[in-house]
Amino acid sequence: MTPGAQTPAPGRIAKIRRGATFLLGLACLLVLAAMIGLTCVDVVARYLFNSPVSGAYELTQLLLASLIFLALPLTTAAGEHIEVELLDGLKSVLLKRLGTIAAGVTTVAVFAIVSLELMEHAEKLQRREQVTDSLSIPLYLIGWLGAASFAISAVAAIFWSLKRFQKKA
DSSP: OOTTOOOSHHHHHHHHHHHHHHHHHHHHHHHHHHHHHHHHHHHHHHHHSSOOOTTHHHHHHHHHHHHHHHHHHHHHHHTOSOOOOTTTTOOOHHHHHHHHHHHHHHHHHHHHHHHHHHHHHHHHHHHTTOBOTTTOOBTHHHHHHHHHHHHHHHHHHHHHHHHHHHHHO
16 A cells, blocks of 8 residues: 555545435435424414314324434534533543543443334334324334434444544543
8 A cells, every 4th residue: 555545444434424414414304394394284274274184293293203313313423412521620631531431432332222222112012013093103113213313323423432532632
């Protein structure tokens, strides 16, 4: 390999990240637009025609849960979660680095555990064929979306933690 040449892996990772960010952002946009459209149609139908959209409340709940799950990896990758920096006043560089490592490991562990728990819950919902009350939409779909969201967020948290650790180093 020639001096100064880069391995292609960082370029591929950046491409994958940009693509995933675009797709998740587009999905969030579409879900939000669907929520707005559904709410507008429901309000107009309810007050002008005295005929509300059947299952609008249920659909809004599912769309809101989907929006939150779709936005979670984006928020994690951007490092936009609320943080409390308890160790900011420390003078010791070693303690600050240990705190950064502990925060990163904790974040990744929490996301991974929640993902695993949601996988188990989605499997139960699927086995029991649980559906929504009025529209009979399978609930396991939201469970699997949540599990995938937290798994992707765990991966994003790994990259964010590494970047943060390198910045503070």
